Amino acid sequence: MNTGQLISGLVLTIIGAILLVLGIVHGFGGGNFMLWIYGIPSLILGIAILFYKNEDKIEQIKSRIERNKNRPSVVDLRRQKND
Numbered sequence: 001m002n003t004g005q006l007i008s009g010l011v012l013t014i015i016g017a018i019l020l021v022l023g024i025v026h027g028f029g030g031g032n033f034m035l036w037i038y039g040i041p042s043l044i045l046g047i048a049i050l051f052y053k054n055e056d057k058i059e060q061i062k063s064r065i066e067r068n069k070n071r072p073s074v075v076d077l078r079r080q081k082n083d
Contacts, residue, residue: 019035
């Protein structure tokens with residue numbers, strides 16, 4: 001898991017949980033629905049970011065491409081052989 005992915009997931013989850021707790025503590029009156037409106041999506045997005053696994057696959061592919069950039073291709077090897 002990326003550290004950026006972990007940090008952003010944890011921050012969003014914590015912020016969402018805090019907003020939901022504040023919404024519950026202050027009751028269901030007037031402006032407290034704003035806490036719910038921001039708290040629920042933040043919590044859901046934070047959890048989704050934490051459990052998103054495709055980013056790990058993308059990072060593996062990127063690192064594999066980076067490693068293979070320094071290797072000569074088959075075409076390069078054939079050209080060296082013919083010269």
